[in-house]
Amino acid sequence: MAKHRRRDRKFRLTLTAVVAAAAFLPVAAAAAPSSGARPNIVGGTEASISDHPYAVYLTDKNGNQFCGGVIVSPAAVATAAHCAKAVSRAELRVVAGRQDKRTNDGRTVSVRDVWMPSGFTDPGQGDDVAVLKLSQSLPYQAANLPGDESLYAEGTKATVMGWGRTADGGARSDVLRSAVVPIVSDSSCRSSYSNYDSRSMVCAGYPQGEVDACQGDSGGPLVVGDTLIGIVSWGDGCARPGKPGVYTRVTTYADEIRSEADSSRGVFW
Template sequence: MAKHRRRDRRFRFALAAVIAAAASVPVVAAAMPSTSARPDIVGGTEASVRDYPYAVFLTDKSGNQFCGGVIVSPTAVATAAHCAKAVARTDLRVVAGRQDKRTNDGKVVSVRDVWIPSSFSDPGKGDDVAVLKLSQSLPYRTVNLPGDDSLYAEGTKATVLGWGRTADGGARSDVLRSAVVPVVSDDGCRSSYSNYDSRSMVCAGYPQGEIDACQGDSGGPLVVGDTLIGIVSWGDGCARPGKPGVYTRVITYADEIRSEADPSRRVFW
């Protein structure tokens, strides 16, 4: 249980920063976006939104970035459930087509509705996925959703994207960055986390750590090529040896994501 509380702190800290900023309370530098470009994802390099046009970030109504997301249809973005619940829907904004957060590039849209599985309660218990239904269409290429389990094979090289922190307590990046991490087997992930659920979760990372998603990357995409296999969810710290990042296993929710993103695809019995 002590380990679970430590993992919880990873996503709650991002929420605390948003709440404090919205209330105009001074926040230490570690809780706010940095004023100069730094790496985000631990061990990552700068990436281009031209290569990953479906990568987006989430802000509150004051423009404070706190999570990531991924475009799954012109009018819908997938993210983590804990990100969707962090800010009131009316205050939630999706920023697309903006590589550098210091610019006004791209498009900012509000959210008209949110889908979250009724079973979600905590990232450590799974079902950490949400679909944000947008008030306007986005003119950017969408990500592909997986059709089978083949991309979840152990050792598959996947790319995680985000604007999050460099390390636990570090500053966030002003620019989109990426890192390549291998998919970890279910047995390997279960040996790192006793609450690992192979139905709703997938792990990715190196045994020695060093490269990983971090706070502020939650909700962002883990892709193989242009296919979304994971959504940044939780972990024990960032880039620690023997503690890979844990992602929502997208294939489990692919049909629901498609249905919520495009109601015309729904099948009624």
């Protein structure tokens, strides 16, 4: 149990969907070899998929949701690398346009190819990003990719969303939820996490905690307006004081994400 608690501190996947497929898998996390995980959006409210049409979630072939994602082109979805590794490509599904998991709204598509940085090993080591190239295009708005670092200024209000747990150790949400969290400075985040890497990561959250992403939210978007600045990656528990959520810093990977998304465009556009 101690090992599972350690993983929960760092990753944010939902394990239910991936236990059989990947026993090593663990915030929104479900899979990674050595760090930790978390549940649902804590301290948030139900969000409308029409307001955030780029928000998607990932399931295994049996429909078990374990991570989130974000549409970056009609035929490509960005997510966390530890989510992409949680389930084999053949069993991975992307569900788009569905606010309530209990309905059949929207589209469910399979994945034909996956890109992630060759150096990825663990969310706590950075490079926690992947692009899922879809088997068919989606008719939903894609999120914008950041053009510079201006949106990462300390105190910038960003919105995180997902279908993960709504409390540390609690149940997962059936509906899309979102919460507003401020960007935390690199120096402050480094004081919370000794392994914090400002090149590949960014932190967001309140000093007192209370609002955060959680297990099942991994891979989901952190946006300013409709611009994707972060991907839910890891953290220490959910919404704990002095332990902000850690996100993949999208600006570092924007060119690669755009290139991989564009490589899918020719297949369907």
